[in-house]
Amino acid sequence: DIQMTQSPSILSASVGDRVTITCRASQSISNWLAWYQQKPGKAPKVLIYKASNLESGVPSRFSGSGSGTEFTLTISSLQPDDFATYYCQQYNSYWSSFGQGTKLEIK
Amino acid sequence: EVQLLESGGGLVQPGGSLRLSCAPSGFTFSSYAMTWVRQAPGKGLEWVSGISANGGSTYNADSVKGRFTISRDNSKNTLYLQMNGLSAEDTAVYYCARGRSASSSSDLTYWGQGTLVTVSS
Numbered sequence: 001d002i003q004m005t006q007s008p009s010i011l012s013a014s015v016g017d018r019v020t021i022t023c024r025a026s027q028s029i030s031n032w033l034a035w036y037q038q039k040p041g042k043a044p045k046v047l048i049y050k051a052s053n054l055e056s057g058v059p060s061r062f063s064g065s066g067s068g069t070e071f072t073l074t075i076s077s078l079q080p081d082d083f084a085t086y087y088c089q090q091y092n093s094y095w096s097s098f099g100q101g102t103k104l105e106i107k
Numbered sequence: 108e109v110q111l112l113e114s115g116g117g118l119v120q121p122g123g124s125l126r127l128s129c130a131p132s133g134f135t136f137s138s139y140a141m142t143w144v145r146q147a148p149g150k151g152l153e154w155v156s157g158i159s160a161n162g163g164s165t166y167n168a169d170s171v172k173g174r175f176t177i178s179r180d181n182s183k184n185t186l187y188l189q190m191n192g193l194s195a196e197d198t199a200v201y202y203c204a205r206g207r208s209a210s211s212s213s214d215l216t217y218w219g220q221g222t223l224v225t226v227s228s
Contacts (some may be wrong), residue, residue: 034214
């Protein structure tokens with residue numbers, strides 16, 4: 001099974017900050033990686049797919065990069081609506097898996 | 108508009124069984140692989156099971172292998188998750204989700220609102 005490890009688990013930041021979340025895979029997954037945003041009580045929402053493709057309707061301040069085993073999600077200038085929990089997901093294998101999540105908190 | 112509506116959650120005793128359903132709309136169900144993802148209270152997302160578009164291939168996480176069975180009835184436009192041998196560790200909100208493409212290996216573009224399963228005596 002492919003294990004996904006996100007860091008940090010908690011990130012404190014302020015409106016306007018540039019933040020980066022990292023996701024590492026236990027083996028190469030090429031670019032088969034997605035990023036999701038989840039708010040309390042809601043279903044996750046896809047932000048980025050295939051490592052760097054921005055989902056339609058998602059603000060351009062979100063970007064993704066990486067390939068192989070190391071990936072990043074960057075938010076260029078944090079907005080109040082961005083404080084949420086973020087997850088990466090690998091889908092290189094039919095047996096998909098998620099990272100443990102990164103909670104983005106207001107500093 | 109793509110919508111996914113889960114049902115069938117509730118309170119069940121340890122060792123019991125439950126069957127979840129997911130009713131899709133807004134797309135051709137038989138053309139897409141489907142997935143179940145769960146989230147225990149206060150915890151992260153866990154991929155549970157996946158099924159190919161025609162139902163011929165299924166995939167299960169090790170944590171549910173031998174206990175949970177994913178299936179679909181394309182004639183009834185319904186996705187199922189049969190859960191047997193439930194334990195407290197299975198308590199979670201269960202989401203059904205659809206991928207971006209027909210592939211059984213895909214990011215999850217559409218999600219239902221989730222149905223809560225509570226395993227407790």
